[in-house]
Amino acid sequence: MSIKSFASKIFAKSVRKKIDKWAQDPFQTQQKVFENLISEAAQTEFGKDHDFASISKIEDFQQKVPIRDYEQLKPYVEKMVAGEENILWPGKPLYYAKTSGTTSGAKYIPLTKESMPHHIEAARNAILCYIAETGNSKFVDGKMIFLQGSPELDEKNGVKLGRLSGIVAHYVPGYLQKNRMPSWETNCIADWEEKVDAIVEETKGENMSVISGIPSWVQMYFEKLIEKTGQKVGDLFPNFDLFIYGGVNYEPYRAKFENLIGRKVPSIELYPASEGFFAFQDKQQEKGMLLQLNSGIFYEFVDASEFFDENPKRLQLHEVEKGVNYVMIISSNAGLWAYDLGDTIQFTCLKPFRVIVSGRIKHYISAFGEHVIGKEVEQAMQEALRETGARISEFTVAPQINPQESELPYHEWFVDFEEEPDDLNKFAEIIDKSLQQQNSYYFDLIEGNILQRLKITRVRQNAFQDYMKSVGKLGGQNKLPRLSNDRKIADALQVIK
Known part of the structure; x- marks a missing residue:
């Protein structure tokens, strides 16, 4: 030790x-x-x-x-x-x-x-609480990567400004500076795809022990690592022992991450x-x-x-x-x-x-009075993935208020599948049943024939990344909304797919 x-x-x-x-x-x-x-x-x-x-x-x-x-x-x-x-x-x-x-x-x-100081202390304390509970501290000797925004700052009337993650990068304690990756120059690359490529080059031969970031963007980093090296992330980084994340629920990503890594890795969730x-x-x-x-x-x-x-x-x-x-x-x-x-x-x-x-509070579906929230759709997706063995990269949900012909309206789930279920109808049934159990308003609308059962729309690989890029929100702290009360994202995805 x-x-x-x-x-x-x-x-x-x-x-x-x-x-x-x-x-x-x-x-x-x-x-x-x-x-x-x-x-x-x-x-x-x-x-x-x-x-x-x-x-x-x-x-x-x-x-x-x-x-x-x-x-x-x-x-x-x-x-x-x-x-x-x-x-x-x-x-x-x-x-x-x-x-x-x-x-x-x-x-x-x-x-x-x-x-x-509280932004810095809380992130530090999360790791220290993990060490105090588990006794595992060997990861502090390895390399650590924090996928974040550029640390380059602008200034307005004597006050510096930038993305929070970029500001925080200036406060990495001295005892972690030698362990920290990527390099300052790479961290300053503005284009997210170019930045991830540079991070892959810098880290692929290193002893990475801690990896941190929003799951959707860490997933992109992992996929590029595998594409570049032909190895699972856990094989490439045998001492990778802690994943730190925040910003979105990790559960819909968990099966995909375990497949990319090749094993389970302990994790810590943050709410910054x-x-x-x-x-x-x-x-x-x-x-x-x-x-x-x-x-x-x-x-x-x-x-x-x-x-x-x-x-x-x-x-x-x-x-x-x-x-x-x-x-x-x-x-x-x-x-x-x-x-x-x-x-x-x-x-x-x-x-x-x-x-x-x-x-x-503004990300919900209540086009018909159903009041469906993010936690409910994430739990429903989680149940479907667990029961079918499917894996996804990303998903979002929107109402279809004006379906074709004489169809009833429905919720449309846009899904980028990593591995599709054997029976897509069964997959949709599991999600719909879970939503009905969680949300009595949704149940009443289905039972009353106001809504029909939800529908799954497949999107091509990386369609969500392309959408985020098209609206200038690829990477960093940006997150795809899980659900919307309108068709703005849905319509954009229809074009991309």
């Missing part, structure tokens, strides 16, 4: 104890975070506009500060981007994480000197976003990720079924229940206040608080 490996075990136990301390006292932890946020921001423009000086309890905050999404917060953000100080948080941000907005073009999410690092998988045998309650973020939750009501009830941690679909609302030391992320989550455990990401 190397000195680095030995030291990591000692450090991991120390960090695990600190995490357990705040996780076992969640309500007091969140109360302290809330009080600190209000105190620190009281003299900002936002704090004065919303009378932070008179806020003494959470109920006051909920009365004075309405839920906002980026569009509604944008007037304040624009002042910050223009160079003004003390707008949403004291001083100026350290960075802006630039993301693609659906309605407002580019979005500029502030990262402050108070919020930035430009707005904050919210959760990570802290236990291998527990479902869900530990909600980060001590990271400068105060959480509220709104039942997704009530979210679009005029005054939806904002719940605190002590009011949530397991298995309910909630929209997560955050206030943070990055200067986001009662901010609607757009994510929906479900609690899998309340002692400690663990969550799964169930989808996006």
Whole structure:
């Protein structure tokens, strides 16, 4: 065992104890975070506009500060981007994480000197919790790759900006610099396909032990490795011992990855976003990720079924229940206040608080009142893959409202199969049955002959990658929506296929 490996075990136990301390006292932890946020921001423009000086309890905050999404917060953000100080948080941000907005073009999410360290610590702590639980630390001696956006940053009025993953690349600790791949020059390549090709060349002969990224883009890297070397990833990298991922549910990819790797590899799930690092998988045998309650973020939750009501009830941690679909609302030391992320989550455990990401509040199908969400389609797909032995590369779902002739409407599932099932009709039946069991609205529509059973549409290999490339979202942190309430993606896929 190397000195680095030995030291990591000692450090991991120390960090695990600190995490357990705040996780076992969640309500007091969140109360302290809330009080600190209000105190620190009281003299900002936002704090004065919303009378932070008179806020003494959470109920006051909920009365004075309405839920906002980026569009509604944008007037304040624009002042910050223009160079003004003390707008949403004291001083100026350290960075802006630039993301693609659906309605407002580019979005500029502030990262402050108070919020930035938590992005780094949470990712580190996820690995340390894994070491503390399993005792496996040998991977720290191998090479590690993090598939991410370019670390090259632009600047606006004295504040640097770029993709979150590119910003984080500047914070890789010194003790990992020699292990880190790819090279800085390769990481700066803008074209994703060219970048992946360069990463393959750099890594194919290395002792890779940790690989991290969004599954769909890691899959592309694995496929190119196999194409280049003719070897399974697990044979090429015999010490590959940990896969770290986030951004999408891994389960639909798991069978495909095990085939590409040639064996099972332990994994850690993360829940990072430009707005904050919210959760990570802290236990291998527990479902869900530990909600980060001590990271400068105060959480509220709104039942997704009530979210679009005029005054939806904002719940605190002590009011949530397991298995309910909630929209997560955050206030943070990055200067986001009662901010609607757009994510929906479900609690899998309340002692400690663990969550799964169930989808996006705007990514759903309810063309007929069925309210189908991402978690439901992913679980249905997972069941079909498990029962049939099929493997897929990617899929998305859209409603078909105007079918040909006198057909009933239906849900259309676009699937890129790695290995097709022997009986595609049976595959569709399994998915449809699972959806009916999970979603009573969908069941009623099928039973009432309002909808017919879903249909599977095969797409050619790499059609989804080509679609993402066509809309300028190939690689990096970009993710294909699992489902849509319109035919925009479906129509584009019809052309591509």
